[in-house]
Amino acid sequence: MxxxxxxxxxxxxxxxxxxxxxxxxxxxxxxxxxxxxxxxxxxxxxxxxxxxxxxxxxxxxxxxxxxxxxxxxxxxxxxxxxxxxxxxxxxxxxxxxxxxxxxxGDCVDANLARMQNPLFKRAARALEQFVPERVGFGRFRDHN
Structure with a gap:
């Protein structure tokens, strides 16, 4: 342990x-x-x-x-x-x-707060062309 x-x-x-x-x-x-x-x-x-x-x-x-x-x-x-x-x-x-x-009021995992950063969102949008939607990057697109 x-x-x-x-x-x-x-x-x-x-x-x-x-x-x-x-x-x-x-x-x-x-x-x-x-x-x-x-x-x-x-x-x-x-x-x-x-x-x-x-x-x-x-x-x-x-x-x-x-x-x-x-x-x-x-x-x-x-x-x-x-x-x-x-x-x-x-x-x-x-x-x-x-x-x-x-x-x-959302309860989210430890990394989601960091993912709401505008720089992360921009990078996520850039990656969407290479990563299938089911990975989850698309959920940030709706919060711009």
Missing amino acids: TEQERLIETLRRHLPPQVQAAAIFEAAAAGSDVNLLLIAEGLSGLRAQALLAPVGRELGRRVEVHLYSAAEWSERVKRGDGFEQEILSGRVVTIRGELQREAD
Whole structure:
């Protein structure tokens, strides 16, 4: 089992039931803090930190919890708040549920937010002549 797999499995075991979505973000390099994003209702930041303290002890790493309600996360993503956009523009590994990544409320895979970039769309349109439609590039053409 890799260190990342061990981290994910340990986090999954300790996530409280109130957590609807959870993800680690940024590089979770060996020995660094674990940045954990939680979307939960009825859970305080202090309680979440206390419930996840055993993870830090088990892994020998500090777990930094960033807790949002579903409504708060949705609003911040819609507004394009800096910290939340920084989270979504980096490497995100989902532990539970799905994260809203776009202003329209869609939950999408980690790469789709990057694919909405205008430069990617232009490259995708150029590739369409070589790649069959079923690959999926065509879905970006409709969002120009």
